[in-house]
Amino acid sequence: MHYNTAKANVAEQKDQRKTLRCNMTPAEAILWRALKGRSAGGLKFRRQQGIGPFILDFFCPERLLCVELDGSSHDRRYRYDEQRTAYLRKQGIRVVRFRNEQVYTCLDGVVAEIVRKALETASIHPASAFGHPAP
Template identity: 50%
Template sequence: MPPDPYPNNKPWQAHTRQRLRTDGTPAEAALWRRLQRRQLGGLRFRRQFGVGPYVLDFYCPAARLAVELDGAVHDDPARAAYDATRTHHLARVGVRVIRFENRRVFDEPDAVLAAIAEAAGLA
């Protein structure tokens, strides 16, 4: 994996990261309750973590894994194109991205956690 050429959690992102944590979606809050404090296989996840120019919903540095939750706004073609560009950039710096629709966090929480564990190399 190539190292990330950008420093993480850039100072100019601090306000954005804090706002995203404060104004997060209910799905983000629900998933965070299951990921925080190394509850998933002992892996440490960070919430609203900056990698390069992007702020990720959840990031596991040990697995170089980003977990993104998508609401209805991500159905917009312009947003989908932005997400594809973002995912491509993150892949170039060695970060894998997995995405879930917000509703899956509530409808299938165990399946979401199992998919995250598998992507992180735990399963």
């Protein structure tokens, strides 16, 4: 895996990450309730995780999986999202995207797909995902 902590949660993004956590969209809040506390397949997720210059909606460090929700403004953000996805892939992070409507209408299906995508790859030790040697 290519990901390391030097590119995670940089200090310059701290206030922005906190603001985003305090002002989640309704779809993000619904999905967070379903993911937090290892509720989804026993996987640990973080919300508003900084990776390099980007802040991810949700991130599973054990499986290097980014989960992004797209709202009505997504069409205007397409090019930005493409650049972010390319950057994340270079870090060894996979990206899965859902529309807000999917969270509202089929939350169980969204969570099941997230777990399925996460389990497609071998688990890595959380410490090694952040640039530290595994015990």
